[in-house]
Amino acid sequence: MMTLRPMVVLPPLIFAALAVLFYWGMGRDDPNALPSTREGGPVPGLTLTAFDGATPFTRDDLASGEVVLVNFWASWCGPCRAEHPQLVAMAEEGIPIYGINYKDEPAKARNFLDELGDPYDRLAADPNGRTGLDWGLYGVPETFVIAGDGTVIKRFAGPITEGILEAIIRPAIAKAEAHQ
Structure with missing residues (x-):
C-alpha cells in the first residue's frame, strides 16, 4: 500500500479550499455595490467654492422640494x-x-465641460475634498439621488451607463418622487 506524503496532498487541498471560498464569495451580493451610510438620511453639509461663474448651490437648495441628482x-x-x-x-x-x-x-x-457639454443646473467646486469626505465619497464619479426634502435616496459609485440609468438611477428617482 502506498502512503501519501503531506507535501503532495497539501497543495491540492489548499487550492480546493480557496476555490470553494472564492466561489462562495462570488455568489454573494453585488461585489461592486459599496455600502452607503448616507442613504435614508439627510444630505450632509457642503463646503464648496464657486465654479467659474456657474450658479452654486447650498444644502437648503437640496431640500427645496425638487428631486435632484448630485454628481461628483x-x-x-x-x-x-x-x-x-x-x-x-x-x-x-x-x-x-x-x-x-x-x-x-x-x-x-x-x-x-466646454468640450463635452454642461449638463449641470448648478455647479460648485470641492477643491480640497472636504465635501467628498462629508458625503462618504469613495472616488469619482459618484451620483446621489436626493428627494425634495433633502433625503439621500440612493448613492451610486461609478459611471452611469445606459444600463445603470435604467436599472438603478431611474428607479431611485421614482422612489425619491414618491418619498415627497
Missing part, C-alpha cells in the same frame, strides 16, 4: 468622461443635476 466629477477622471453622455441626456430630459467638481484644476474642468 473631475476632468482627470476617465470614467467621468465615459458617463458624461448619460448626464447630458438626463439633463436634456429635464432631470436636474447639480455638479460638484472634485479636486480639479478649474481651467481643466471648464475645458472638460
